[in-house]
Structure formats: structure tokens, C-alpha cells
Amino acid sequence: MLKPSEVQAQNQPVELPILQEKQVSLAIKREDLIHPLISGNKFRKLKYNLIEAQNGGFDTILTYGGAFSNHIAATAYAGQESGFKTIGVIRGLDLPDKWHENPTLKLAHEHGMQFHFISREEYRKKENPLEVELLKALFGPFYRIPEGGSNVLAVRGCEEILMENDAYFDVICTSVGTGGTIAGISNAADSKQLVLGFPALKGDFLKEDIRKFAYKENWELRTTYHFGGYAKVTQQLIDFINEFKHETEIPLDPIYTGKLIFGILDMIKKDRFQPNTKILAVHTGGLQGIKGMNMKLKKKNLPLIQI
Numbered sequence: 001m002l003k004p005s006e007v008q009a010q011n012q013p014v015e016l017p018i019l020q021e022k023q024v025s026l027a028i029k030r031e032d033l034i035h036p037l038i039s040g041n042k043f044r045k046l047k048y049n050l051i052e053a054q055n056g057g058f059d060t061i062l063t064y065g066g067a068f069s070n071h072i073a074a075t076a077y078a079g080q081e082s083g084f085k086t087i088g089v090i091r092g093l094d095l096p097d098k099w100h101e102n103p104t105l106k107l108a109h110e111h112g113m114q115f116h117f118i119s120r121e122e123y124r125k126k127e128n129p130l131e132v133e134l135l136k137a138l139f140g141p142f143y144r145i146p147e148g149g150s151n152v153l154a155v156r157g158c159e160e161i162l163m164e165n166d167a168y169f170d171v172i173c174t175s176v177g178t179g180g181t182i183a184g185i186s187n188a189a190d191s192k193q194l195v196l197g198f199p200a201l202k203g204d205f206l207k208e209d210i211r212k213f214a215y216k217e218n219w220e221l222r223t224t225y226h227f228g229g230y231a232k233v234t235q236q237l238i239d240f241i242n243e244f245k246h247e248t249e250i251p252l253d254p255i256y257t258g259k260l261i262f263g264i265l266d267m268i269k270k271d272r273f274q275p276n277t278k279i280l281a282v283h284t285g286g287l288q289g290i291k292g293m294n295m296k297l298k299k300k301n302l303p304l305i306q307i
């Protein structure tokens, strides 16, 4: 199995006229390059969970996600690599007949994941102990990883994203979904560094979730860059992702990292950073989701994300 602690992602400096004009620097930590499928933070989040499952003698991993979930894709792949059976509890009762049209689920299935589809309503109740017992009755014993992979062990894995020489940066930026990644980065960052989170979804619940795992006060959220909510995109965002790729050759995903980098550059334009600020943005991966998003965009006759 790949060992995240032994994986060091490179920080790639970004060169754009706006950065020069505003006299700030931006580098992107290319966690997306760790692996094509278990890239970025999902890779970090699984590491200690898989070890724990092995130590506990489990042969099956069960976890949750929607149809485009990077976590589902990563769990299927990493689970198979480590010799586990994997079960994905998937939100959406419309999916059983057409999951093979969905690139993420197709990929997960190719890597051995068995699916259990439930309604959106059931999905909301999934943390209920009774629901978990029902799953055990169906599938036998399993090691359970929550949605998005966020738990104490996942946060510990995310504490390995930053390296010693990242102390050089003043501000560290990351996308936020369930909050595990920013918690790990915050814990590993210096108290004098500012960790900025850019939620990819709407809602006020995030701060509480992050506080469950983050023990420093060095983090803040910038909540206006969700583009309408989780997995929602606009033409402006798609155009931005394509333009950024064209100018820097760095691919961004539409659900998380596109919104993150858009937000950072918008803040730079609006002079929200002092001159000479050194900014590091963590590329948390998610590129496997582009295919699925492009299928949605095509149906709506919107421009596609260039791969």
C-alpha cells in the first residue's frame, strides 16, 4: 500500500500577473499528484483508518457517499490495494439501475466495491445506531468509516500534509467539505500561521464540526465561495477552471479546488492580503470527479471542463 507519511507533495509556485501586481506569492501543494485515484486528502484520511481496520481484524470496510464522491472512489481503490472487501452505502435510490453510467461508481465497482443504495431520507439517518445495526445484519461485521472519511484517525493523516519547510508560508488555504482536512492542517500549522478554509457547500454547521478535531485557534472560514452549494457550478466557475489550467497547466476540480483557487484569487484582487504575503494552497485532489461533472454539464448544454 502507498504510505502517505512517505509521500511528499511538491509546492508548485504559481505565476500570474495579478500576483505580481498585488505583490503576493502563491504556491500550490500538489497533493493531487500523489495518485490518480486515491489522490489528495482522501489518501491521507484513509491511511490510519486502514491500519486500524487491519489491527482490529476486519476484512470489510463500509463507508458512505454520494454518486460523485471522491471518498467512495478512494476507499474502493485503497481498500482493494490493502486486501479489504469494500461496501459503499450510496445516496440515491435512482442509481441502482444506472450506476454504471456514473464514472465514479463505475470506477469504484471496478475496484471491487459492493453498493448498497438508500434514499436521501434514509441517508440523513445513517449515523443512527439502529441503522448501523441493520447494515451489520445485512453484511456481517465491518470497519465503518463516516461520510467523507472524517474521524480522528483521518485528521491525524491530514496532519501529515504540511512539511517542516511549509513554516515559510504566512497563510495556508484549503477547501472544506466535512472539515477533517482543515482540522489536520490547523493542528500541524504553526500558531502564527493563518489557516483559511473555503467551504464547498453552504451552511453554518461546519465550524462546530471543525472544532471537534482542531485544537488551535489559527483557522478561519471564508464562506462566500460555494457557488450555490455542494457540487453546484456556474459557467463563471467552469470558465475560471479552464482559464487557470490554460495559464498554469494546473488542473482543478469543480467541486472543491476550483472554488478554493477562485476564492483565493478573488481575495487577492480585493486586497484582502497584505503585500508580501506568502500563500500556500493545498490541492486536495478530486480530479476523478471531472468526468462525471462533464456528463452533467453536457446535458445542460454548458461548456465542459477541459481535461
Ligand SMILES: *Cc1c(COP(=O)(O)O)cnc(C)c1O
Pocket: 040, 041, 042, 070, 071, 148, 150, 175, 176, 177, 178, 179, 180, 181, 182, 253, 256, 257, 284, 285, 286, 287
Ligand atoms: C473531500 C474533499 C475535500 C474536503 O475535505 P474535508 O476533510 O471533508 O473537509 C476537499 N477537496 C477534495 C478534492 C475532496 O475530495
